[in-house]
């Protein structure tokens with residue numbers, strides 16, 4: 030009797046779960062995205078940052094690992110920065126945490142500056158000046174096969 034009830038429950042609940050948890054649209058695929066940096070990671074000096082963009086063929090985006098303000102874990106980004114901060118490398122999404130504009134590297138001041146409303150961030154992603162309320166979002170990454178390649182968690186959106 031228990032087995033029959035269990036089977037009926039599974040048979041009734043499974044279609045509901047499939048409906049509530051749809052597969053990604055056809056052509057979309059999550060996974061590591063290979064990015065070739067302008068300068069190899071192991072040659073970045075302390076306080077040096079390199080910008081990179083998501084590939085456009087096929088159309089690809091990066092997936093934020095965390096966030097606050099206008100950003101949240103799981104949100105998409107189409108660019109980022111790899112920054113050498115002391116002995117570690119941080120990789121950030123390009124999106125300002127205020128309203129999502131793309132921040133730019135201010136190499137002279139060693140900050141990321143947002144052109145939209147004037148927010149500024151330290152190279153470790155923390156807020157130097159608002160209105161941005163919280164730090165930049167991180168991207169999940171690992172070293173690729175060669176020093177100038179990193180693999181950033183992302184999603185292929187389509188062709």
Ligand code: FES
Nearest residue numbers: 125127128143146
């Ligand atoms: S979007 Fe960056 S300061 Fe407003």
